Amino acid sequence: MRTKFFAATLSFAFLSGCTTMVQQVTYGSYEKSILSGQVDLATDAAIAKADVNAETGKAEDLLWSLEAGALLRFSKKYDESTGFFDDAEALMKQEDTEHLGSEALDGASSLLVNDSVADYEQAHYDGIMANTYKALNFMFNGDNSNARVEWNRVDDRQRRAAEDFAEKIAKLKEEIRAENEKEDNDQYREVTNQSISHVEELVASQGIDFSEWKAYGNYVNPFSTYMHGLFFMLNAQGSGDFSKAYDSMRRVASMTGNSTAKSDMVLADNLYRGRTSLKKMKPTVWVVFENGLGPKKDELRIDLPVFLASDNVSYSGMALPKLVEREQAFPTLSINDTETRILSEMDRVVQAEFKAEFPYILTREVTRTVLKTIAQKQLNDKDPMMGLAGAIAQMATTGADLRIWYSLPKDFQLAKLNKPKNGALTITAPGMESPLNVQLDPKARFSIVYVRAVSPTVTPSIDVVNI
Amino acid sequence: MKMKVLAGVMISATLLSGCATKTYYVDQMTGQATKQETVAGLNYRDFSDAASQMVQSMLNNPRLRHKDADKGAVNILVVSNIINDTTQRIDTDQLTKKIRIDLLNSGQFITTTAVGLNGAEDEMSQRVRELKSSKLVNQATVKGNNTVIAPDYSLSGKIIQRNFTLSDDKQEINYYLQMTMTHLETGLAFWEGEVPIVKQGDGRSVSW
Incomplete structure (x- = not known):
């Protein structure tokens, strides 16, 4: 009996466990493909993992659909990219409106193992960026009607995110206040609270200082808001659109201080007030630079943080996700002597959301660790062999959820210049192997040149919107 | 005992899962939701x-x-x-x-349908007039100019x-x-x- 139990525990541990290693291997090779310029390989991997249902033709894995959608843009497969983002949005909706029952079961199974076995629950910035990329896809395809719909979706998601964060922060404050007022002597709660305080100290000792992570106002993603404004300004169909553009530009200018955003805010206001018109404006080029790769997650493993009043456990530990910053591709781009400047950092958007979620991640992990450790102790009290099996299972199932949208950029940069008479742009950057040449459509009054670079060694992709 | 608790959790989860929110029209006079079901779009x-x-x-x-x-x-x-x-x-x-x-x-x-912001909705009004040079078509039946109404x-x-x-x-x-x-x-x-x-x-x- 004991042998069977031991064997069963071991196989369970190996099957369900080592989740961290599996995640690290998967993401490791995916990241390597992107950074080495094998974007096609990474795209194929993402599409395979997006789990497209042969009957419905719809992707069923949310996170990998986002990856596939993002990478397909490199090869200018805009329709396919939009298809994956559409599927991702449908899955997000499913996740949002998931029946409380399945959510509870999802929670229960993740409590037994770790967060990575639960369905991926999208971050707000995932949804906002999915709609942003779709809007850009439609713009690159010259489909402004559908681009407008996506920009409106971006706006609605930003509104929802701001409300959700405000609610979350208020709720957390209330929970802390209520917790402080409790005076009961529930041993389990005491152990959990003690462990949480201890882990918070440990997290801080690892150099992870959340206090430096500050959200942009109302948790807005300024890049999406800026592009929303630029779209409505240059494709305005009535003064209402100029008003929308001004509103977006004003928000971005005050959040980021970016000089182009400031000048576009003034321009949108002048257009709205009829002081100028698109026809009177000099032909202009906006260069948007999507730079490097945003944060990824790594595991922060902490051993024996639980203050159980017993020595009868062989292992106890917990694993938390931590954000690891990645590199810019280039510090800046020069376009015919005009330099791009940082508009906003995706890093900061991701960090702010992670910081807001972290108390929940921490509480879940501490609760899980305490429960697993108590179970292990109880097994050990009955039979030390079974206790050992429990310890092995606990060790194997302890793992952080490292899932994150891997192919998002580190930052977004911006430049604005008068359209050269010959329509020729030369883009250079420190560390760029050879300059990029762009020939603009002579008929276009306005152009948006969109440059995406993942690393200094990979040739950037360029898309142009002619207006 | 533990099984009972687990079963209780499962049953409550199942009961809760029935409470999906539907979409209804709102009475614009009162601002209250009516009982007329609809879709969000x-x-x-x-x-x-x-x-x-x-x-x-x-x-x-x-x-x-x-x-x-x-x-x-x-x-x-x-x-x-x-x-x-x-x-x-x-x-x-x-x-x-x-x-x-x-x-x-x-x-x-x-x-x-002969005029539109982004070209004619039906381009045929224009195209049939190109049959003027066709030897195949009875020219008496080809639509003439100056007949499309603005x-x-x-x-x-x-x-x-x-x-x-x-x-x-x-x-x-x-x-x-x-x-x-x-x-x-x-x-x-x-x-x-x-x-x-x-x-x-x-x-x-x-x-x-």
Whole structure:
């Protein structure tokens, strides 16, 4: 009996466990493909993992659909990219409106193992960026009607995110206040609270200082808001659109201080007030630079943080996700002597959301660790062999959820210049192997040149919107 | 004992899972949700009802009546730009087609398909005139020049959406279907109409 139990525990541990290693291997090779310029390989991997249902033709894995959608843009497969983002949005909706029952079961199974076995629950910035990329896809395809719909979706998601964060922060404050007022002597709660305080100290000792992570106002993603404004300004169909553009530009200018955003805010206001018109404006080029790769997650493993009043456990530990910053591709781009400047950092958007979620991640992990450790102790009290099996299972199932949208950029940069008479742009950057040449459509009054670079060694992709 | 607790959790989870929030129309007088179920987006009924209301309003407007209507004269209409400024992917023809049909059936308007903001809706009026050089075609049957009729009115519009979060995980979705009939000779908006549609539904996710 004991042998069977031991064997069963071991196989369970190996099957369900080592989740961290599996995640690290998967993401490791995916990241390597992107950074080495094998974007096609990474795209194929993402599409395979997006789990497209042969009957419905719809992707069923949310996170990998986002990856596939993002990478397909490199090869200018805009329709396919939009298809994956559409599927991702449908899955997000499913996740949002998931029946409380399945959510509870999802929670229960993740409590037994770790967060990575639960369905991926999208971050707000995932949804906002999915709609942003779709809007850009439609713009690159010259489909402004559908681009407008996506920009409106971006706006609605930003509104929802701001409300959700405000609610979350208020709720957390209330929970802390209520917790402080409790005076009961529930041993389990005491152990959990003690462990949480201890882990918070440990997290801080690892150099992870959340206090430096500050959200942009109302948790807005300024890049999406800026592009929303630029779209409505240059494709305005009535003064209402100029008003929308001004509103977006004003928000971005005050959040980021970016000089182009400031000048576009003034321009949108002048257009709205009829002081100028698109026809009177000099032909202009906006260069948007999507730079490097945003944060990824790594595991922060902490051993024996639980203050159980017993020595009868062989292992106890917990694993938390931590954000690891990645590199810019280039510090800046020069376009015919005009330099791009940082508009906003995706890093900061991701960090702010992670910081807001972290108390929940921490509480879940501490609760899980305490429960697993108590179970292990109880097994050990009955039979030390079974206790050992429990310890092995606990060790194997302890793992952080490292899932994150891997192919998002580190930052977004911006430049604005008068359209050269010959329509020729030369883009250079420190560390760029050879300059990029762009020939603009002579008929276009306005152009948006969109440059995406993942690393200094990979040739950037360029898309142009002619207006 | 433990099994009992687990079973209890499972049963409550199953019971809770039945409580999905549906979408209902909101009574615009009271601001309260009605019992009429709908979808968060705009559906056939929304377009059909809005088109009927608008056409009724157009037909009741004496300015839109042709001065020689008694002699059987009709206004020629061209459909201009209908901006979809919502979060839904909408084919705006769903709205304009119904309006065109109702206006045609009223006997007061005929829509031209030979002219359009982005080219003709039906390019055939132009293409058949290219048969002038065809040896195959009986030239007496080829349509001549100077026969296509220019429009008198242009129908343009916009569909706007605004969402608001309510308490209890609900949201209110407001749509405004706005249309304008421009008298092309004077450039004046002879008729304007707006039909608001208000819905209340699940606020846990986006409305599209």
